[in-house]
Amino acid sequence: TWYDVAVVSPDPNNVYWVSFPGCLIGPVPPFRGCSVNLPVDANCDQHVARASDSGALAPIRVRFKLTPGTREYRIYRRADEGPLTLVAQGAGAYDPAKPNKILEVRDDAMPSSPTRLCYFVQLLNEHGNGSPLSFIGCKEVKPATLPRPVLSEPQAIGATNNPQVSLNWFCPTPGVARFQFKISLADAPTPSAPSGFVGPQIKVFPAYNKDSSYLGLGNAKEVYLSIFSEAHLTSRIGAGFGPGPKFTINANVMPNVTYNISVAAVDDQGHVGNASGVWQFKWIPPVQLATVPWPARKLPPVQTFNVDGPGVTAGLLQDANFQLDRRWPVGIRIGQMNQDSDQIGITFNVPGTNYASYNVYPFTLNPDPNTQVFRRKSSGENLLPIVVYRQQVTNASFPKVSGDVTQVSPLIERVPWTVFTVNQSYRTVVIPDRLFAIGYDVTMENYFYPLWLRDQQPVLLGARYRYSVVRFNAKREPVEVISAGEVEIPSQ
Numbered sequence: 001t002w003y004d005v006a007v008v009s010p011d012p013n014n015v016y017w018v019s020f021p022g023c024l025i026g027p028v029p030p031f032r033g034c035s036v037n038l039p040v041d042a043n044c045d046q047h048v049a050r051a052s053d054s055g056a057l058a059p060i061r062v063r064f065k066l067t068p069g070t071r072e073y074r075i076y077r078r079a080d081e082g083p084l085t086l087v088a089q090g091a092g093a094y095d096p097a098k099p100n101k102i103l104e105v106r107d108d109a110m111p112s113s114p115t116r117l118c119y120f121v122q123l124l125n126e127h128g129n130g131s132p133l134s135f136i137g138c139k140e141v142k143p144a145t146l147p148r149p150v151l152s153e154p155q156a157i158g159a160t161n162n163p164q165v166s167l168n169w170f171c172p173t174p175g176v177a178r179f180q181f182k183i184s185l186a187d188a189p190t191p192s193a194p195s196g197f198v199g200p201q202i203k204v205f206p207a208y209n210k211d212s213s214y215l216g217l218g219n220a221k222e223v224y225l226s227i228f229s230e231a232h233l234t235s236r237i238g239a240g241f242g243p244g245p246k247f248t249i250n251a252n253v254m255p256n257v258t259y260n261i262s263v264a265a266v267d268d269q270g271h272v273g274n275a276s277g278v279w280q281f282k283w284i285p286p287v288q289l290a291t292v293p294w295p296a297r298k299l300p301p302v303q304t305f306n307v308d309g310p311g312v313t314a315g316l317l318q319d320a321n322f323q324l325d326r327r328w329p330v331g332i333r334i335g336q337m338n339q340d341s342d343q344i345g346i347t348f349n350v351p352g353t354n355y356a357s358y359n360v361y362p363f364t365l366n367p368d369p370n371t372q373v374f375r376r377k378s379s380g381e382n383l384l385p386i387v388v389y390r391q392q393v394t395n396a397s398f399p400k401v402s403g404d405v406t407q408v409s410p411l412i413e414r415v416p417w418t419v420f421t422v423n424q425s426y427r428t429v430v431i432p433d434r435l436f437a438i439g440y441d442v443t444m445e446n447y448f449y450p451l452w453l454r455d456q457q458p459v460l461l462g463a464r465y466r467y468s469v470v471r472f473n474a475k476r477e478p479v480e481v482i483s484a485g486e487v488e489i490p491s492q
Contacts, residue, residue, distance in 0.1 A: 001481060005018055005031075005402070006018050007050075011031065012244070012470060016033065016227070016367075018031070018216060021274065022233045022237070032444055033271065034325060040371065043142055043225040044141075045138070045394055046140050046141065046142070047060055047117075047140065047141045047142075049110040049141060049142065052215070057108055057110065058151070058169065058347050059106040059107055059108035059110075060106070060107045060108075060117065060119075060139055060141070061104055061105075061106055062088075062104065062105045062107060062119050062121075062136060063102050063104050063105070063117075063126045063136075064092045064102070064103055064105075064121045064134075064136060065100065065101065065102055065103070065471050066092050066093075066095075066101065066103065066123065067094060067123055067131070068094050068096070068348060069094060070092055070093065070094040070123045070124070070193045071092070071093055071094075071125055072089065072090070072091055072092060072123070072124040072128075073086070073089065073090060073092040073093065073103065073121060073122070073124070074086060074089040074121070074122045074124070074125055074130070075089065075105050075116070075120070075121055076105075076119070076120045076121075076122065076133065077107065077117055077119055077120075078117070078118045078120070078423040079115045079116070079117055080116055081209055082113055084120065084133075086239070087105075087107050087109070087119075088105045088107070091204070092123070092319065098158065101463025106199055106221040107119075110141055110143075111141060112173050112174070113143055113172075113174035113175070113210045114140070114141065114142050114143065114145055114175050114266075115140075115141050115387075116139070116140055116141075117137055117138060117139050117141055118135070118137070118138040119135075119136040119137060119138070119139070120133040120135055120136060120447070121133070121134050121136055121244065122134070122474075131402070133409050140429070142175045142267065143174055143175045144334030145273065145274075146175055146176060146264075146265040146266075146267055146271065146272075146274070147171055147172045147175075147176065147265055147273065148264075148273060148274040148275070148276060149169045149170065149171035149263045149264065149275075149276045150169060150170045150171070150263060150273060150276060150277075151168075151169040151261070151262065151263050151264060151276040151279060152166070152167075152170075152277055154166065154167055154259075154261060154279055154281040155168075155356075156281075156283050156284070157250065158252075158284075158286075159285075159286045160255075160286070161253045162252070163252065163253050163254065163283040163285075164250050164251060164283075164314060165250070165251055165252060165253050165259075165261075165283065166184055166245060166248065166249075166250050166253065166283055167181075167248065167249050167250075167261070167263070167359070168247070168248045168308060169246075170245055170246050170274065170345045171244065171245055171247065171263075171265055172215065172245050172248075173237060173245055174246075175265075175267050176244075176265040176266070176267065176273075177236055177237060177266055177268045177319045178233055178234050178235065178236050178237060178241075178264075179229065179233070179234045179247070179263050179265055179266060179271055179332075180205065180231050180233055180234075180260070180262065180263065180264050180266050180268050181197075181232045181233075181234070181261065181262070181263050182204060182228035182230075182231050182260075182262045182263070182264070182275060183195045183197050183228060183229070183231070183232060183259060183261060184201040184227055184229045184259070184260045184480060185229070185257055185258065185259060185260075186258035186259070186280060187257065188257075188260045189371070189458040192443075194230075194465050195229070195230060195253075195254075195259065195276045196253055196257070196342055197230075197232060197251055197252070197253060197259070198254065199249055199250060199251030199254045199436060200231065200252060201234055201235050201241060202232040202234050202235075202249060203232060203233055204230065204231075204232055205232060205233045206225070208230060208231035216301050219224050226443040227260070228260065228262070231469075233266065234249065238457075246429050253263070254283070255283045255285050256282065256283070256284065257282065257283070258270060258280055258282045259280065259281045259282070260278055260279075260280055261278065261279050261280075261281055262275045262276050262277070262279075263275065263280045264276065267438075268309055269417075281419040298482050299481075300470070300478045300479055300480050301480055301481070302468075302480070302481045302482075302483060303480055303481075303482065304482065305374060305376055305383060305471070305480075305485070306377045306378060307374045307375070307377050308377065309336060309375065311332065311333070311374065312332065312333055312334065312374060312482050312484055313331060313332070313333050313468055313484050313485045314329075314331070314332045314333075314455075314467040314484045314485050314486070314487045315332075315450075315452075315487060316329055316330065316464075316489075316490075317329055317330065317331045317439050317452060317454070318439055324490065325381050325439075328434075328437075328454045328455065328456055329459065330454070330455040330459065330465065330487050330489070331405075331437055331450075331454050331455065332384070332388055332452065332453045332455070332467055332469065332484050333374075333437070333450045333451070333452060334373055334384070334412075334451055334452070334453045335369070335372040335373040335374050335383075335415075335450065335451030336372060336374070336449070336450055337369075337372050337438060337450070337451055345380060353376050353440060354430040354461060355430055355431060355434070355437040355465060356428055356430070356431050356436050356437050356451075357428060357429060357430045357431065357435075357438075358428070358438060359422070359426045359427070359428050359429075359448075360419075360426055360427050360429060361425065361426045361427075362424060362425070362426070363424055363426060363427060367417070367427055367429045369417050369418045369429060369431060369451065370384075370414055370415050370416045370417075371434070372451055373415065373451065383469075383471065384412055384413055384414060384415075385406060385411055385413040385471070385472045385476065386409075386411075386412050386453075386466060386469050386470060386482075387409055387410070387411050387412070387469075387470045388407075388453060388468070388469055388470075388484075389406065389407050389408065389456065389467070389468045389469075389470065389471070390405070390406055390408050390410040390455065390457075390466065391403065391404070391405045391406070391465065392404075392460075392464065392465055392466075392469070393452060393462055393464050393465070393466050393486065395462075395463070395464040395488060396463070397462035397463065397464075398460070398462070398463055398464070404425065406457065407452060408455045408456070408457045409435065409455070411472070412435070412453065415431060415433075415436060416431060416432060416433050417430065417431050418430050434453070434454065434456070435453060435454050435456065436451065436452065436453060437451075437452040437454055439451070439452060440449055455467075459489050460489065461489055461490070461491050462488075462489060462491040463488070463489050464486055464488040464489075465485070465486065465487055465488075465489075466485070466486045467483075467484035467485065467486070467487065468481055468482065468483060468484060469481070469482040469483070469484050470482075
């Protein structure tokens with residue numbers, strides 16, 4: 001069976017030649033030539049610069065005749081809509097004995113991208129006077145070789161019931177009409193097993209011959225490409241596929257199967273360029289974690305924490321001058337400092353800070369502030385650990401509120417403290433955390449110095465807030481909610 005490979009004309013030595021790959025395993029196949037009669041004015045608007053990637057360059061032949069009085073010629077070329085450029089010039093004496101003599105100039109400077117080249121000739125006489133430019137003709141020139149795409153690592157997308165791969169590649173578009181994906185299964189169960197590679201922007205190329213890629217000597221890449229079992233063509237470059245140079249497609253694949261994937265550019269005539277590097281890809285189903293429902297728990301009961309005095313209640317914090325603390329005006333009582341002036345002296349804060357501090361008399365008294373935290377009168381349980389929440393409620397200034405519940409403290413497990421020895425008569429204890437305060441309570445005549453837990457979240461002037469204290473057990477599980485009452489912030 002014979003196949004048409006080319007229509008050629010003789011070179012200056014009257015030799016016909018066709019470029020054919022030289023590094024082949026096995027003998028070169030036989031060729032047969034025959035004469036072809038073409039019309040005199042036969043011409044092709046498309047110029048192929050090379051018959052193959054490694055073939056010799058085919059120049060554009062520019063032919064023209066001389067006119068009487070000609071002594072010199074100049075050939076100009078225009079690429080697309082660009083300016084004229086001089087590509088050749090030389091002596092050209094008109095011979096009256098050969099009025100139809102044709103001169104030929106070869107242009108072998110082929111552009112690297114698809115370009116329309118138009119040629120013009122100008123003839124000059126013995127005085128150097130030039131004739132008007134004469135239009136010869138135009139040629140559409142494609143690049144000598146198709147660009148090689150750069151394929152990014154395939155990305156797994158889709159779901160367990162619809163596994164897919166996302167393919168992204170970059171390729172300059174000059175001379176490229178579409179792309180060809182070469183696919184094979186590295187761990188196929190049988191040699192003829194289909195790949196399952198299917199997508200809306202690709203279709204199987206049934207004419208692909210997996211044995212057509214010859215084993216090139218010293219060319220490891222071509223050795224690798226010869227294993228691909230099928231090829232797929234993308235849609236044509238354009239509005240429906242993308243103008244490039246960056247392209248993306250998604251395709252369905254089979255899970256737990258290793259794919260070898262490569263992509264190559266294809267021109268309008270179906271010639272396939274050099275393929276990109278090969279990526280291996282396997283779509284692995286994600287691990288399905290067991291869904292463990294959150295255990296159903298009842299809300300902790302709301303109850304009181306019975307102690308002597310007002311107990312766990314919210315109130316307005318005041319300084320030593322009985323003025324409202326304008327920065328953090330609200331606190332929640334969590335303890336009661338010993339009011340015996342012979343044992344504890346309140347200093348309100350360390351100079352230059354707002355840390356709570358107090359003096360302990362006599363020297364033998366336990367200075368730990370955690371001993372002053374409330375304990376339930378009936379059982380002796382410690383109030384801590386706790387978390388404080390608040391909720392804005394309606395009042396005259398704010399008749400409509402969101403009702404959101406806000407956490408206003410972290411989990412409080414202990415009161416931090418440090419002690420300084422002043423002399424043998426007393427020691428000074430400092431609580432170095434601004435969450436805690438010791439302030440005078442003007443409303444309780446017999447309980448002068450409560451230990452407060454500050455609400456450090458911003459408040460609205462004139463707003464009313466309801467506070468709740470959630471108490472936790474030793475396993476840090478909520479066991480009860482203690483209602484701490486409501487506080488209204490002064491408007492001024």
